[in-house]
Amino acid sequence: MKKIVNDPQRFVPEMLEGLALANPDSLRYVPEYNLIMRTDAPRDDKVSIVQGSGSGHEPAHVMAVGKGMLDAACPGDVFSAPPMDYVYETTKLVNSSKGVLLLVNNYTGDRMAFDMAQEMSLADGVNVKTLFIDDDVAVQDSTWTVGRRGVAGNFFVIKAVGAASEAGADLDEVMRIGEKVNSMTRTMGLALTACTPPAKGSPLFELGDDEIEIGVGIHGEPGRRRAKIMPGDELVDTLLEPVVGDLPFESGDRVALMINGLGGTPISELYIAYRHAHKQLAEKGITVAKSYVGEYCTSLDMAGFSLTLVKLDDEIEGLLDAPAEIGMRIF
Amino acid sequence: MKKIVNDPQRFVPEMLEGLALANPDSLRYVPEYNLIMRTDAPRDDKVSIVQGSGSGHEPAHVMAVGKGMLDAACPGDVFSAPPMDYVYETTKLVNSSKGVLLLVNNYTGDRMAFDMAQEMSLADGVNVKTLFIDDDVAVQDSTWTVGRRGVAGNFFVIKAVGAASEAGADLDEVMRIGEKVNSMTRTMGLALTACTPPAKGSPLFELGDDEIEIGVGIHGEPGRRRAKIMPGDELVDTLLEPVVGDLPFESGDRVALMINGLGGTPISELYIAYRHAHKQLAEKGITVAKSYVGEYCTSLDMAGFSLTLVKLDDEIEGLLDAPAEIGMRIF
Amino acid sequence: MTNMSDVEFVVRTIAQTAVDNEKYFGDLDAVVGDGDFGYSLARGFEIVLKDWDSYDRTDISTFLSKVAITITGRIGGTSGPIWGTAFLRAAAVAKGKTDITGDDAVAMLRSAITGIMARGNAELGDKTLLDALAPLTDAIEAELIAGTTTSEIVSAAAEAARAAAEATTPMIARRGRASYTGERSIGSPDAGAVAVAVILEAIASNWDSRGGPR
């Protein structure tokens, strides 16, 4: 394994410490519960927004903490839901009189930890709600009744509820907005390579020099099927068709289009994918009103990308346009 | 080769087309000369800033075009200096009555193309100056008289001259600032893997599972020496010592610290590197006043990172703080 | 009849086995899952071993509850809630007891199983650790009826768990990360079920030398 890593067990804490050192004015690292929170949280004039999930998805979610986005992120170890205690303590730490919204990608481990933590927090009198995000169209077969996974589309939910809470919306209203954005968001991803969790030290699965995995989640697991590598435009079509067909997105729609890198794919390639997706949508009469190209929710060093569409209306577009300041900065 | 690519010869044009499609209001793609320019360039109230270089370094330099940064970027093919014609045409396209500043990383091919293009532009009456950036301390042996390479430190030069030109500084003043920032900037990088240029289709060099290259530039060439993989903190020390010792940076200095990913390294690992660099500098009495963690100047899909320090004074810090709006956006 | 000392032996063996098999359990989870199963268990049970002496041993139930709190609170992923729930449910059945009979042990296991099912919304046949837990409980029950020795019962349970774990190979995963791969989960055993078998084998092979009153 060739990574910038010391003790693999310290991978997440050291990353979080680095993040806090790089953002001393805006971020605070709480080592006991492995969490990153805004230095000004909790604020009683706004609902606190928390995202919990495993680590390995950076910039999601610890680098999405900041004004207009999250008040705290509560990550577990690499690809593992946070232990219930951490969620519970995070909820208490950011408890605001306007309430707390927990955002959770819909994976079994996360669901359970957050369900349990919410129960305990409610018993303590914290006004807390949980929103499960499930934008992944790769998981649609009704046989797999655990439901869809939450993947890169969580960015849009975070951005929208972050903006709404910053504007003073109450917990019910923030929850309504989050559910609405989630319901309008669809994603699918593919992997060109497997990723290597630091504690494992080797790739999670073997993939031939000409093979790819289609329909992957964000935890480095294999996808729904394996295929041969194909030209970039066909890779895009492979994701775009199921995504468009699912909501469905239709001629006349205005959308946000995200090409999300999974960690090991350079941004140059993401723009090649963006180009084709944008053109294909235009041909279908769908207008890309907002574009997002880069890394938003990754799987460590996995090469590959996911494609997300969000159906826009004036409300959602306004929330996406609202300013935000987060640790994933450029200057 | 597993990349998001169609025809490798169309890698750069398709990327640029994608970039322009994603930023229709702010960016224009000129296919004839393979260039990206601001839609509002040239503006006669400011010096036009152009960066030319090979492609494969994204977000440098095409995604650094925008308000407060570059007016145009003129990239060649992957890792190749742009043909002289393209530089010449770019210079003419952004010709402002306040003049044009060409920023060039100090590599032989780039030097020659820009020298020739500058001569031709001057003959045409364009007021143009060229600044060669050479921040790489890996190249210091006096036997190699081609001089230091320009690498990720170019970001700081771009940011500073971009801010100064936006504020109305004249060409001489912009040049002075660029030279000053360049003189205060030092970088060194290392590679954990080789990168794969799309036209070649295979890695540029072979590197064992436990081997790294120390002292690499930004064109995927091997570095100054090969070493065994080491813990993350030692990787940082390997770069930090030569960088600190070169200017030298000393106790009492305020610096900007950049941990730049080379394309295939996830941001989580970059923050692990940042953490140690920040702490080591603090121990030396050097204060990190501004931090930059992410991808600024890459080598396609190479895993690895470079470390840059800039010695700050009030002038430089003010210019780095100035607002900017570029294609490498988050929302 | 088993007592607190036997319970301690069982819990300690579970914890030690989890720590010792971090890599193996992780590799099993990596086949169609995300590879963190071994890491998650090891990090949590490490804490159980570290805090070992501090657990309240007023009675078996209290002891198991305290261990459950560590597991639930400190193990991440699906395993924290699942294994924590199992310990909690077993503790509830042992309420107030300082000795437990074979029937008590079966009742505790059955309670753990229904607890896991409720927590994870899973059923037998979904290719989870339940598919090892239920058969091993059945085996214990059968041996109790047959009236064999504790030592033989434990061995039978281990054999049943191993056979059951292997029998998960042809199953299609309907719960957990592996379920997202659909049909591709066929052909490899469930990591959780194998872990249960490995733990039972460790218990069985050390049972006779476990020390403490018998």
Place this chain on the structure above:
Amino acid sequence: MTNMSDVEFVVRTIAQTAVDNEKYFGDLDAVVGDGDFGYSLARGFEIVLKDWDSYDRTDISTFLSKVAITITGRIGGTSGPIWGTAFLRAAAVAKGKTDITGDDAVAMLRSAITGIMARGNAELGDKTLLDALAPLTDAIEAELIAGTTTSEIVSAAAEAARAAAEATTPMIARRGRASYTGERSIGSPDAGAVAVAVILEAIASNWDSRGGPR
């Protein structure tokens, strides 16, 4: 004595060889450089072949200048300016001529060499294509003095270029990308020098069947 048709043959062979050897030249550059040498030459000389018929052939000098403009303007990397300069300098020496003697050819090559040296700030022994160009020019000069046939001269030049290219292997690169690797550049030949040898060999092996007036 050679004429416009011979010059066309030489330029066309250079262009075609560059296009045909894109991968080979790129791989040579990848050993200690950045691997783009083959790509850069091929993309530029492709345009030379495409625009072939449109070049002004008023005299040899004009023709070479037009080709030089394509090369300088359209080839990226170090090679555009280097190869473009070589063509421009050769053109300058051939000013006004429609026939060139052997001595003219030598003068054109010498002028190209000094042009490259000035453009790239390089000297002989820096491990660049100069280290093949200079020896092949020397060889032509020696053959002219000895009074051999044009065909033999061309063969001798090719042999000299090949030997010289191979002789770059133990050299340490002092110019170009390869120079950044320092001592590590020792042990592989310079990509530019090998390209010159391959081109000369192509010229030599097709010289007698090149067509046109002799």
